[in-house]
Amino acid sequence: MMRLVAGPQTDECKEIGIWSIYAAIALGLFLTVFFVLLGVLYYSVVMVSLAGAVVVAYWAYLYYGPHWTREGDDEQAVEI
Numbered sequence: 001m002m003r004l005v006a007g008p009q010t011d012e013c014k015e016i017g018i019w020s021i022y023a024a025i026a027l028g029l030f031l032t033v034f035f036v037l038l039g040v041l042y043y044s045v046v047m048v049s050l051a052g053a054v055v056v057a058y059w060a061y062l063y064y065g066p067h068w069t070r071e072g073d074d075e076q077a078v079e080i
Helices: 016-064 066-071
Strands: none
Touching: none
16 A cells, blocks of 8 residues: 555555645646636737737827928828
8 A cells, every 4th residue: 555645654544645636736737727828818918908009109190290280281281
């Protein structure tokens, strides 16, 4: 008989030790997958937010950009 857990060594057969080891392995795998997916999601959200900020900034530059100072001059006005 192989003993997997520490404690009093008696002849009573208990499988508490092996199930706790399986539970610890399962919990470790679950937490690994969970945090990897959380990291991917967080990275995706941050990248999409940055891309959105760049798009809004570029749109604002095109719409409200340097041509606003020439608005009264019909020859140089930019059609939008």
